[in-house]
Amino acid sequence: MTLDTDLARASQDASALAERLLDLSKAVPVIPPPPAPIWQILADEPGPFEVTGTQTVRYGKGDRWVKKLVSGKGAASNGFFGSDPVPGVTKQAQVLIVPGTILPKAKGTAAVPAPAVPAAEKPVINIGPMWKPPKVITSGGVYEGMWKSDDPAVAAVTIRTSELVELRGEADSKGHVVSAPWAWVNLVIRQMQARGVNPNVLRRVGGRFLAAEGVESLLIEDSDITGSSGVYVNTWRPSKVRPYSIIMQRLRGKNMEGRLSDGRGGYLQEFYRGQYVQLNNLANIPGVLLDLLRLDNTARESFIEDAVNFHNCTGTLESFMRITRSLINGAFGSPVDGDYTGGGIMLGDGEGGKQEALKNTVIETSNYGLAVSNGNHIRVVENIALGLGKLPDGTILDSTPDCGFYARDYDQTVGKPDTYRDPSTVLFQDNLAGWMRPTANNPTRRNDYGVAPDQARSVNNRSVIGDVTPAMLTSAIADWEAMASRAGMKHAGRI
Structure with a gap:
């Protein structure tokens, strides 16, 4: 719809x-x-039209449309609207008319007043947003709406087609926000406001923002994600309809949640391994780009494993999988001072490789900042990892902390030489660390780097001089926001 x-x-x-x-x-x-706003026909494809002032015009047929703001002259054509929402069908251009306004004119006609509507004489109750029930999409097109699921077993939107689908709007869900179970989707999610909700079922975890099993192409951009357990993409094959593989850009996330519900509106200490972004089992995939992502997690209000994890994934030598210019601000266990193995950005997990983390900023992610846990052909370049290792109330984070940056080889398999670490192919270069890991007996303890020569090459990596301070963290976040704004991210601040 x-x-x-x-x-x-x-x-x-x-x-x-x-x-x-x-x-x-x-x-x-x-x-x-x-009367409700109506759509007036302006022209049939490929005819010209003209509107008065700036108007909302849609192009398509049936329930599949694209929209744009138009001033003056236009045409009912794929070229003018930038896409073909219904291939093989003659489409129309239609303009949104609100009663009491001036009707835009089709070419060669004069603008006329819309029918006048008497002003309401008595009060009208504002009953708030009109949510729609969960939606199942079985054909391609552009879908805009407000969808809600109060059933943890049902996604707000489910996609069951490999045709190109674009989603826009809002969604609240006690389960997944968007589910794409083995449909080999070609999916665009744009300008989406999504909220994960406590399922309120004992020992049940909330859903993902996107749970996609079997993907051909994926573009997520200019969207906000709150309270879910993030994006999960498993398995990829090349797309026949889109020129790219997986791109996520200009996203904001807040309080990703992997804890199990206590059934009473709160959460247990136990958790499911959620992330902000988890890419899984993507083999020899070119063109993966995560750029200008922001995540803000608050201690005791969220619990995920790694903020970003590339697991059992490989790019190509010509096209590394990349996460760039992103801000990860906070990752915490539950309780925050317990044993926590999660952190910021994890590359090479499983038997992964051909990956890169470039110019990211990671702040206070408890255990580690940026890490390479396995694999070869991996680059970690010009990133920042800063942490105080404690909360403003003095609580020390993570009883088993690690490093700001580290390189290890956890998943080496005996008898499989291709899983052995070749340190000449793993590079840590031009990074900056200030990773304080205080203890009760040593309040200024630091652990900036764990990059041994038998694991990786270390070139021109630096450490913050002196103790890390709260002002440094604040400044690093402000610097990132300024950079993101310059790079075209319209909303770079916190959600």
């Missing part, structure tokens, strides 16, 4: 519900609201 259909039905639903509420309370009856 598209946004225009949702809007019309939402207006009818709102009027009916408002009248019922007033009947029950014996309040003054509600004057019916003005």
Whole structure:
């Protein structure tokens, strides 16, 4: 269902519900609201049209449309709107008309006033957003709406097609926000506001923002994610309809949550291994890019494993998998002073390789900042890892802390030489660390680097001079926000 259909039905639903509420309370009856906005035909494909001022114009057919703001002249064509929402079908351009405004004109016609609507004389109840029930998508197109799932076993949106699908809008879910179970999706998620909700079922974990098993192409951009257990992508094959593989850019996340529900609105100490982004079992995949991601986790209000993890994934020698220019601000266990193995950015996990972390900033992620746990052909270059190792209330983080940067070879398999570490192919260069790991007996203890010569090459890596201070962390975040804004991220601050 598209946004225009949702809007019309939402207006009818709102009027009916408002009248019922007033009947029950014996309040003054509600004057019916003005007629819902309508879509007026401007032109059939590929005809020209012209609108007065700046108007919302859509292009497509049935329930599959693309929209743009148009000023002056345009054309009902794929070229003008930038895509073909319904291939092989003659489409239309239509303009959104709100009663009481001036109708935009088609080419050769004069603008005329829309029918006047009398002003309401009595109060109308504001009943809030009109959420729609969970949606299952079985054909390609652009889908806009507000979807909600109160069932932890049902996603707000489920995709069961490999045709190109674009999602926009809002979603709340006690389960997954978006689920794509082995559909080999070609998916775009753009300008989405998504919230994961406590499932309130004992020992049940909340859902992912995206749980995708079997992907051909994925683009997620300009979206906000709160309270879910992040993005999970498992298994890839080349797309026949899109030129890229996996791109995530200009995303913000807040309080990723992997703890199990206590069934009473809170959480247990136990958790499921959630992440902000988990890429899994992607073999020889070119063009993977995670750029300008922001994550802010608050201690005692979130619990994930690694913020970003590339597990059992390999890029190509010509095209490394990359995470660049991203900010990871906070990763904490539960309890925060317990044994915690999670952290910031983990590369090479499993039997991975051909990966790169470039120009990222990692702040206070408890155990480690940026790490290479296995694999070859991996680069960690020009990143920053800073941490005080304790909370403002003095609580020391993580009873078994690690390093700001480390290189290890945890997954070496005896008899499989291709899993052995070749330190000449793993590079840590031009990084900056200030990773304080205080203890009760040693409040200034530091552990900036764990990069031994038999694990990786270390070139021009530096440490913060003197103790790390809260002001340094604040400054690093501000520097990242300024950089992200310059790079075109419209909303670089916290959610």
